Amino acid sequence: MVGVFESLHLYHRIDQMGLRGIEIMLKKKKIGVIGMGNMGEALVSGLVHSRSAIPENIICSDIRKDKLKSIKEVYGVVTANNNLDVVKASEIVIYSIKPQIMASILKETAACLDMSKVIISIAAGVPLAAIESCLNKDLRVIRVMPNIAASVKEGAAAIAAGKYVLKDDLKIAKAIFDSVGKSVIIEEELMDTITGLSGSGPAYIFLIVDALADAGVKMGLSREDALFLSSQTVLGAAKLLMETKEHPGKLKDRVTSPGGTAIAALHTLEQGGLRTTLINAVEVATKRSKELGEMMMKNFSEG
Ligand SMILES: NC(=O)c1ccc[n+]([C@@H]2O[C@H](COP(=O)([O-])OP(=O)(O)OC[C@H]3O[C@@H](n4cnc5c(N)ncnc54)[C@H](OP(=O)(O)O)[C@@H]3O)[C@@H](O)[C@H]2O)c1
Numbered sequence: 001m002v003g004v005f006e007s008l009h010l011y012h013r014i015d016q017m018g019l020r021g022i023e024i025m026l027k028k029k030k031i032g033v034i035g036m037g038n039m040g041e042a043l044v045s046g047l048v049h050s051r052s053a054i055p056e057n058i059i060c061s062d063i064r065k066d067k068l069k070s071i072k073e074v075y076g077v078v079t080a081n082n083n084l085d086v087v088k089a090s091e092i093v094i095y096s097i098k099p100q101i102m103a104s105i106l107k108e109t110a111a112c113l114d115m116s117k118v119i120i121s122i123a124a125g126v127p128l129a130a131i132e133s134c135l136n137k138d139l140r141v142i143r144v145m146p147n148i149a150a151s152v153k154e155g156a157a158a159i160a161a162g163k164y165v166l167k168d169d170l171k172i173a174k175a176i177f178d179s180v181g182k183s184v185i186i187e188e189e190l191m192d193t194i195t196g197l198s199g200s201g202p203a204y205i206f207l208i209v210d211a212l213a214d215a216g217v218k219m220g221l222s223r224e225d226a227l228f229l230s231s232q233t234v235l236g237a238a239k240l241l242m243e244t245k246e247h248p249g250k251l252k253d254r255v256t257s258p259g260g261t262a263i264a265a266l267h268t269l270e271q272g273g274l275r276t277t278l279i280n281a282v283e284v285a286t287k288r289s290k291e292l293g294e295m296m297m298k299n300f301s302e303g
Contacts, residue, residue, distance in 0.1 A: 032090030046180030155181030196285030
């Protein structure tokens with residue numbers, strides 16, 4: 001069990017040191033990653049390429065030994081023969097496996113889990129309470145909802161703290177997810193909404209880009225040009241929003257000239273109910289996330 005005094009002391013020190021201090025701390029941490037799929041590899045790649053962590057301090061495992069071998073070759077990280085060895089060697093352990101096997105992997109690694117480690121779960125729909133109560137011992141657990149854009153270091157992640165987490169744990173978790181994009185710290189009760197918005201969001205944008213490309217093809221463009229132009233348009237619009245920090249409505253007003261093409265198209269989009277459809281989509285995805293979370297909680301308590 002980590003001494004509270006020691007942790008508070010550490011936290012004050014981190015605050016004084018600020019961001020640079022967190023970066024230095026993260027570099028010294030032993031970080032375990034269980035599961036080298038889409039997300040696990042994205043995180044390893046982000047941590048290594050941003051130099052947020054030292055490859056020798058990253059310990060990985062996966063059921064697929066061929067995958068593990070290639071991860072070691074590409075990123076120079078350490079690999080372990082099993083998940084328990086990852087936890088044993090790490091101060092922070094990222095569980096990057098499917099939600100359905102989260103309970104069994106927690107149990108498999110339980111012998112080495114205690115309050116000296118920080119557990120980061122990115123398993124969609126698995127509530128903090130399920131993890132905290134699974135092993136009948138107090139654990140420092142952080143839940144994160146990242147998205148697939150982490151694999152190109154433009155992810156959007158939301159981070160929520162479990163009840164035993166220290167403030168410095170959250171800052172370190174934020175630094176980890178900032179290495180693959182950008183992140184915000186939220187209350188867990190908003191996690192289903194985050195899942196409906198940014199977790200599932202890339203799928204909505206892929207559909208929009210595909211539809212715009214179809215439109216371009218219909219109007220005579222090659223598929224290749226249409227797809228490139230629609231993707232680049234989404235990228236550019238997002239960059240403009242992020243860099244200028246202008247309200248999207250204001251930017252929209254700037255590109256709609258009186259009697260012009262954009263306002264004619266916007267009229268059609270509103271008639272088609274695009275805005276309402278997107279709101280409904282996020283609402284339904286949020287509800288579905290809640291349902292899946294309840295099922296997951298049941299699985300955890302039964303298993
Ligand atoms: N991908 C996303 O966009 C996204 C977004 C938000 C949250 N998440 C969450 O992130 C987590 C990981 O997602 P992902 O897309 O990276 O999944 P994934 O690609 O399936 O990665 C999971 C990896 O863990 C391996 N694995 C399976 N059983 C294992 C075991 N017993 N021990 C160690 N490794 C094992 C899998 O191998 P096999 O392939 O052989 O099973 C796979 O390589 C999930 O909980 C998901 O809910 C994902």
